[in-house]
Amino acid sequence: MDKSMLGDLGSxxxxxxxxxxxxxxxxxxxxxxxxxxxxxxRCFSDCVESFRRKTLDExxxxxxxxxxxxxxxxxxxxxxRFAELNQGAATPx
Numbered sequence: 001m002d003k004s005m006l007g008d009l010g011s012x013x014x015x016x017x018x019x020x021x022x023x024x025x026x027x028x029x030x031x032x033x034x035x036x037x038x039x040x041x042r043c044f045s046d047c048v049e050s051f052r053r054k055t056l057d058e059x060x061x062x063x064x065x066x067x068x069x070x071x072x073x074x075x076x077x078x079x080x081r082f083a084e085l086n087q088g089a090a091t092p093x
Contacts, residue, residue, distance in 0.1 A: 039072075043071070
């Protein structure tokens with residue numbers, strides 16, 4: 001979440017600005033961790049088939065790499081699309 005999406009926090013008292021800023025930072029960290037955990041769980045479930053050894057074999061490693069790339073590209077595209085929609089909603093029709 002971008003802090004600029006909440007509008008002008010300058011109209012709030014300084015202590016409320018600091019509290020809102022801290023809450024936004026915590027939400028961003030939480031969302032980042034959720035995305036990372038979802039990525040790890042999804043790619044691990046899809047790519048790792050056995051526990052023959054400590055390290056991934058070449059096929060599993062390739063699968064995990066592709067999975068992570070797809071997930072991150074998808075997340076980026078979704079974020080850009082939401083930004084486009086948000087920008088369009090902000091302009092009066």
